[in-house]
Amino acid sequence: MTSPNLLTNVSMDAAGQEMYQFIQELYPICRSITGSGLRDTLKRISDRITLEVHEVPSGTQVFDWTVPREWNIRDAYVKDQNGHRVIDFKQCNLHVVNYSVPVKATMTLADLRPYLHSLPDYPDWIPYRTSYYQERWGFCLTQRQLDQLKEGTYEVCIDSTLENGSLTYGECVIRGQEQSEVLISCHVCHPSLCNDNLSGIVLSAWLASYLSGIDLRYSYRFLFLPGTIGSITWLSRNEDRVNRVKHGLVVACVGDSGKLTYKKSRRSDAEIDRAALHVLKHSGDPYAVLEFSPYGYDERQYCSPGFNLAVGSLTRTPNHAFPEYHTSGDDLDFVRPEFLSDSLTKYLRIIDILENNRCYVNLSPKCEPQLGKRGLYRSEGGKIDQHCRELAMLWALNLSDGSHTLLDIADRSGIQFSVIRDAAAALAAHGLLKEIAYSSKGLV
Numbered sequence: 001m002t003s004p005n006l007l008t009n010v011s012m013d014a015a016g017q018e019m020y021q022f023i024q025e026l027y028p029i030c031r032s033i034t035g036s037g038l039r040d041t042l043k044r045i046s047d048r049i050t051l052e053v054h055e056v057p058s059g060t061q062v063f064d065w066t067v068p069r070e071w072n073i074r075d076a077y078v079k080d081q082n083g084h085r086v087i088d089f090k091q092c093n094l095h096v097v098n099y100s101v102p103v104k105a106t107m108t109l110a111d112l113r114p115y116l117h118s119l120p121d122y123p124d125w126i127p128y129r130t131s132y133y134q135e136r137w138g139f140c141l142t143q144r145q146l147d148q149l150k151e152g153t154y155e156v157c158i159d160s161t162l163e164n165g166s167l168t169y170g171e172c173v174i175r176g177q178e179q180s181e182v183l184i185s186c187h188v189c190h191p192s193l194c195n196d197n198l199s200g201i202v203l204s205a206w207l208a209s210y211l212s213g214i215d216l217r218y219s220y221r222f223l224f225l226p227g228t229i230g231s232i233t234w235l236s237r238n239e240d241r242v243n244r245v246k247h248g249l250v251v252a253c254v255g256d257s258g259k260l261t262y263k264k265s266r267r268s269d270a271e272i273d274r275a276a277l278h279v280l281k282h283s284g285d286p287y288a289v290l291e292f293s294p295y296g297y298d299e300r301q302y303c304s305p306g307f308n309l310a311v312g313s314l315t316r317t318p319n320h321a322f323p324e325y326h327t328s329g330d331d332l333d334f335v336r337p338e339f340l341s342d343s344l345t346k347y348l349r350i351i352d353i354l355e356n357n358r359c360y361v362n363l364s365p366k367c368e369p370q371l372g373k374r375g376l377y378r379s380e381g382g383k384i385d386q387h388c389r390e391l392a393m394l395w396a397l398n399l400s401d402g403s404h405t406l407l408d409i410a411d412r413s414g415i416q417f418s419v420i421r422d423a424a425a426a427l428a429a430h431g432l433l434k435e436i437a438y439s440s441k442g443l444v
């Protein structure tokens with residue numbers, strides 16, 4: 001059997017616009033690894049897809065980590081002697097060090113300075129800073145703002161709470177014919193940052209919504225998690241089910257103008273790695289491939305040695321490789337609908353390969369079967385792609401010996417997967433190929 005071609009009937013332009021509009025909606029929310037901003041974000045995602053929202057109490061032990069206390073913030077500011085807010089959380093939520101403990105004080109500029117963070121090299125951007133696991137407070141501001149602060153006393157207020165509560169994450173499961181799962185994971189814990197965080201959220205939500213209307217081979221599990229502690233928590237609570245995950249991708253930084261970058265899973269030659277590389281290689285666009293490293297997003301946890309899941313990460317410019325990363329420069333202008341749409345196209349093509357990667361045996365393996373008499377060879381002259389289609393059939397016949405999948409054949413022949421898939425389907429329809437059982441762990 002074959003699954004439908006996932007890219008037909010999709011308007012990629014409209015998808016790019018929809019994803020961008022969702023970024024605009026989510027942008028103002030002050031998210032963190034716990035708290036109401038995270039819940040509000042999950043609520044808005046659940047307006048679009050069926051999302052199960054989980055609450056895990058503070059203090060819960062998850063492997064070597066502990067679910068932290070819940071952080072919420074209402075307001076924060078630094079006021080000058082005239083009562084003017086010179087730093088104002090309500091203007092931009094990046095102005096407060098995320099997870100700052102409450103503070104109410106009056107202090108001189110000299111005393112305040114150690115709590116102020118800026119970027120001298122990028123004087124117009126506000127840095128994004130966090131302090132989840134050490135009780136601290138602080139403000140972030142542009143270097144220009146900092147330079148304008150005059151000596152004197154300032155009123156400092158962070159109206160936040162850090163209390164027992166819970167860690168929240170969202171899970172959307174789409175059932176396919178098989179129990180085996182494809183895991184799609186993104187982090188949902190950054191405040192007003194578009195590429196790092198929001199682009200991954202909106203692409204994941206779009207994919208989940210789209211796939212929920214399709215007959216699928218695999219089951220799909222979408223996770224919307226606070227980074228690091230969220231994936232650790234999910235793995236800790238789902239240890240007995242993790243072996244269902246056959247393929248996975250961590251989605252982040254998919255809205256900037258940079259080229260696509262695939263970071264391989266720890267296994268490095270898993271089917272997901274090969275599918276992603278195949279798509280990028282045949283895209284005609286520039287791309288980069290990175291070997292696995294235990295740094296980055298939640299693939300660090302999925303690929304920890306105790307799990308070693310086949311999870312890679314497809315981004316555009318990777319984190320840390322763009323100066324806007326973790327600054328207010330990662331804003332609504334830094335991401336564009338056309339780049340979101342281009343990233344989505346690549347995700348759909350990868351999923352299309354996973355869904356359609358099959359294994360066949362040649363039922364007429366002694367010499368080539370005569371394709372012409374079956375109308376499969378040179379039946380319609382003049383078509384430019386006819387030669388490629390015929391070549392694809394010859395490759396499919398030759399390598400369908402029970403030990404090569406369609407992706408193996410596509411890679412070895414250098415022909416695009418979709419052409420090999422269509423050739424195999426035509427040969428199977430004429431009784432020349434027969435599908436045999438195949439699993440992502442190898443032939444069965």
Ligand SMILES: [Zn+2]
Nearest residue numbers: 190196319326
């Ligand atoms: Zn980040």
